[in-house]
Amino acid sequence: MKLSRKRIILIIVAVAAIFGLWRFNSVSGIKTVSVKKVEIQNVQISKTISVSGAVKxxxxxxxxxxxxxxxxxxxxxxxDPVNTNQLVAALDAQTLSSNL
Structure with missing residues (x-):
């Protein structure tokens, strides 16, 4: 049985691809990464924004x-917010009677 030249090249490429995938996924190619474990803690976080400027x-x-x-x-x-008919300030009654 005679194999054509195209089939031989196809078989060589397939074997090379399989070898490459095997080498790529081999255990020796995997790098280990060190990990530091930290315990989770609940903390209060307050959101504040400080700005400067004029208020109108x-x-x-x-x-x-x-x-x-x-x-x-x-x-x-x-x-403080002020409503309609709200008493804001009061005058001294003695001053009022002396002005009459």
Whole structure:
């Protein structure tokens, strides 16, 4: 039985490919990697962002009063939201009666 030249070349290429795959996947070709084990821990992480700049309000209000006097107490802090008809400050009653 005579093999053609193409078949011989095909067999040689197939044997070389099988040998190459075997060599590529052989145990001696695998590299070991050292691994460090670490135990998992629960921790609190807070998200904060610090920025600098100027803050501008959407609305401004001009206040005017019919009576002058000394402020007795202020019922809000800077930055507090204010509602309609909310008492913001109170005048001293003695100052009011002396102005009449």
């Amino acid at each position: 309000s959407k609305k401004d209000a001009q206040l005017s009063f019919g009576t002058s006097g000394r402020i007795k107490n202020i019922n809000i802090q800077e930055g």
